[in-house]
Amino acid sequence: MLVGKRGLMKKLVEVINLIKHFPVQKGLFKRTVGLVKAVDDVSLEIYEGETLGLVGESGCGKSTLGKLLVRLIDPTSGSIIFDEKNLDSFSNKELRRQRQYFQMIFQDPNSSLDPRSTVGKSIEEGLIIHGIKDNQERQKRIKEMLNLVGISANAIERFPHEFSGGQRQRIGIARALILKPKLVVCDEPVSALDVSVQAQVLNLLNELKNELSLTLLFISHNLSVVENISDRIAIMYLGQIIEMLDTSKFALDCEHPYSKALLSAIPIPDPNVKKKRVILKGDVPSPINPPSGCRFHTRCPQAISKCERTEPLLLELSQHHKASCHLLSD
C-alpha cells in the first residue's frame, strides 16, 4: 500500500506476472519460429490518483504493457486486476461496458482521429456507446469537454485535417476523458509534437489530472517529460521492469546501471555542464533472443560473472524503491 498525501491509497490497477509473447511466423504455412518476448513477467501496482511514468527505449515493451492495461491486446499469461475486478472473467459485452473506466491517449495525432468523422462525432462516440441517448445532453458534454481542453466549440462541425498536431492531440484527450474514466493510459502523447507544443499539452494533462482526479500511466521514451508529470517512475528494459522509485528521488538516487546510463545519456540544454557520460556498448538486444541471466549484462559497464548466469529479482532496496540488479542485492 502506498501512503499518499491523503493517507493510505487504494490500488486501482494490479498487474501480476504479466507476460505477452508475440509469435514470429515464417513460411507458407505460418510456422512459429520464435517468440517476441515483449512483456516478460511484469508485476506492478498503480494507486488511485497517482501518475506512474513508464520509461524505456524502443523494444522494451512499454507500449505493449499500456495496450495490455486497456485490453487492446490479451496477455499470454498473468492477470490484470482493475478496481478490484479481474476482467478476464467478464464476457465480451460486459467488458465493453467496463471500458469506460480505462481509456487511452494515442501517440500519433495524424492517425488517432477518424479523418471521415467530424470532431463532434469522434468525441461523441463514447457517449453513444454507453447509453447517453439524449442528443442535447451529449452536445452539452462535448462542449464542456472541448472547453476544458482549450478548443473552441465550433470545432464540432470540423474535420481533423483542419487542425494542427497539438490541437488534434487535445481533441484526442477530450475523446478519452468525456467518459470520466478512472485510469488513462497515455502512450507517448507528446512525442510526435513540436517542442513548444509539448509544453502546452503536458501542462494541460497535469492540470486535467488534478481537476478530474485521474490516475495516469504515462508512457514515454523521454525521461525529462516523464519526470515532469509523474509521481513515480518505472524503467523497462527488454520486457521487464528493472527499477521503480519516486520521481523526486530519481535523478539523484537511481541505482540500476541501466537507469544511470539512461540518465547520463540525456543531453542537457546547458553548454556549461560537461557531464561524465556513461556510454553503453553495442545495440539493444532483440526481444526474440534476450540475453541469459540479467538481460542488461551484455551492455552493462559493471557486469560481473553472476550476471550472465542468473536473472536478478526485482527487490525492494528501500521504501518505494525497487531494482533488479545483483550488485544491489548483496
Next chain:
Amino acid sequence: MSKLGRVSKTLSDNFDEDLLLQEPMSVWKRTFKRLWSRRSGKIGLLLIGFIFLIAFTAPIIAPYDPQEVLIGKEIVKLKKREGPCIHMLGCDSAKPQHLMGIDGNYRDQYSRIIYGSRISLSIGFSTVAFAVTGGVLLGALAAFFGGWIDNIIMRLMDVILGFPSLLLAIAIVAVLGPGIRNALLAIAIVTLPAYARLTRASVLTVKELDFVKASITLGASPTRLLLFRILPNSLTPVVVLATLGIATAILDAAGLSFLGLGAQPPMPEWGTMLGSERNQVFSAPHLVFFPGIAIMITVLSFNLFGDGLRDALDPRLND
C-alpha cells in the same frame, strides 16, 4: 467540470481565428474540388455527363425507334447498309437523313447508338454494383475475422482469379445460356474477386490505425467498428477500382455480345452491333466505326474519371 483552468484559457485565446476563415469541408467536398481542378477528372466527368444526358433523353433525340425496320416505310428506296446521309454535309435533301447510316436490317443506326448508351450504362453500373457489394462484403469479413474464414474466402477468390476472365465469363454464359442477364452475372462473378482482394488489403491496413483502436477502447462492438470506422475509411481504393470497373464491364459486355453470347439481336447493344456487322468492315465501314467509337468514348470517359478520382483521393498529393 465547470471550472475553467488557466491552461485552457490561454490555449483557446485568439488562436482558432484561422479556423473561422474557412468553410468546414468534408472529405467528399474537398475531393470534388480537387477532381474538378485536374484536367483528366474534368474531361472524364463532362464526358460521362454527356453520355448520361444522351441516355436520359434518348426518346427525344432519337429520330427513329431503334428496333424499327424501315424497309417499305420510306419514300425513297433504302439500300441495305447504306452509308450516312447528313443533309448539312451535302446529302441530297430528298433522301431521308440517317446521320449514321442504315444497318443490315434496315434500321437507323444513329437511333440504335443512342439507345445503346442506355444499355451500356446499365450494364456497367449493374455488374459493378453486384461485384462491389459481394466483393466488399467478402473482403471485409475475411480481413476482419481472419483465420479460417479468411482462408476459405480468399482461396475461393483465388480459384476464380486463376481463370482468364473473359474465358471464364464465356464458360459461365455457355452453361447458363446466352442473353444479357446471364452475361451480366458472368461478368459480375468474374470481376468480384478483385474487389474482395482490394477490400481485404484495405481493411487490414485500416484495422491497425489508431482511431480504430480508440473506438475499441471506447467500447465499440465489432459491428459498429466495421460499419462506422473501418469500412468508410477502406473504400477509397474500391471506389476508384469500381469507376474503372464500369469501363471494363462495358468492354467485357461488348466482347461477349460481339461473340454472340451477350445481348442478342435486335437489342441495340454496341457490341452486338459490332459483332453482327464484322464481316462488312470494308463494304460498310460506318457500321463498324460508329459502335466502336461509341464504346471507345464511353470507356475512355470512365477511365479518365477514375484516374482523376484516384489522384483526387490520394492523401499524399497534398494541397
Next chain:
Amino acid sequence: MSTHPIQLEVNNLTTCFRTSTGNVTAVDDISFSLKKGETLCIVGESGCGKSVSALSIMGLLPPSGYVKSGSANFHNDNLLSMSSSQLERLRGNRISMIFQDPGSSLNPVMRIGDQVSEIFKIHLHMSKKESERKTLEMLRQVEIPDPESRMLAYPHELSGGMAQRVMIAMALVCSPDILIADEPTTALDVTIQSQILNLMIQMQSKTETAILLITHDLGVVAEMANNVLVMYCGQIVEYGDVKTVFNSPVHPYTKALMQSIPIIGEKTKRLDAIPGRVPSLNLLPPGCRFEKRCSEKNTNITSDCQEKIPPIFNLNDNHGSRCWLEKED
C-alpha cells in the same frame, strides 16, 4: 574571433516552394558562415526552414522548390550556380550529408560494404581490393562490431544505430571539408544517440571537418555546437556562440523555447508553454512573425512589431537578434 578558414559562406539565401495556393517562402534571407573544425547548429521547430536550408545548399530541393536568391560559397565557388555534374563531384567527396532516417538513405538492395567501397572507387579512384580494405578500416573506425561479416549485410538487417554509423562512415570516407547532418539522431534511442554524437565528435577531431548540424533538440545543441542559429518561420531570429545564446538569450522566442522544455533534475511542474502555434507559411503576418506569441511586447513599439519585419540587430561581435526591442533609439 577564430582564425580558422571559412569553409562555407551563405549569404542572403532565400528558398521558395511552388504550391497550389501560390509561392511560399520557406527560407527567408539567411546568412551564416561555417569555419573549419567547428560545429554550427541550426535549431528550430518543424517548418522553420532548417532542413530546407541544407537541401538548398546541396542542390537537393524537390522539383517544386527553387532558390530565389542568395549565394552559398564553398571555397569561393558558389554552390548555387554550379551545374549538377559539378555538384555531384563535390557531394560525398568534399561536402557530405547524412539524414534522419538511415533506412531510406541506404540502398536496400546493395550490401553495406559495397555501398561504402563504391565511394572509395568513385571519388578516390581506388582499386577494388584497396577500397575493400579501406572500407573495413572505416567500419572499424565507426565502431561497428565484427565488421568483416557486417560488410556483407543488407541495410534492413541493421539496427537504426548501426545504419547511422554506416551513414557516417560513408559520409567521412573522403574526409570532407563539410558534413551536413540533418537530425541525425532524432529517430534513435537516447543511449544510441549519445553513442552517435560521441562518434561524430571523435571523427571531427580526427578530420577537422566542419559540421552543420540541424536539430530541434536544445540538449543536442548544447552538447555539440560551437555556434548556434535559431530559426523561426524561415528566418534567423538569433545567432551566436553556444554559451552566449544559452546563458543570455536575447530573442523572446529563444527565451521562451528554453523555458518551455522539461529538464531532468528540475522539478518545476508547470512549464512556461509558448501560447498559440507557429503561423502557417502562406498566412504570414506583415511584421514580426513571433509577435502574436511574444510575451515581451513593449507598448512603445507594438506597432513596429506588427507592421515591419525587424532586421537582425548585431549586439556585439558574435551575437545578434531579430527583434525590435534591440533597436537603439
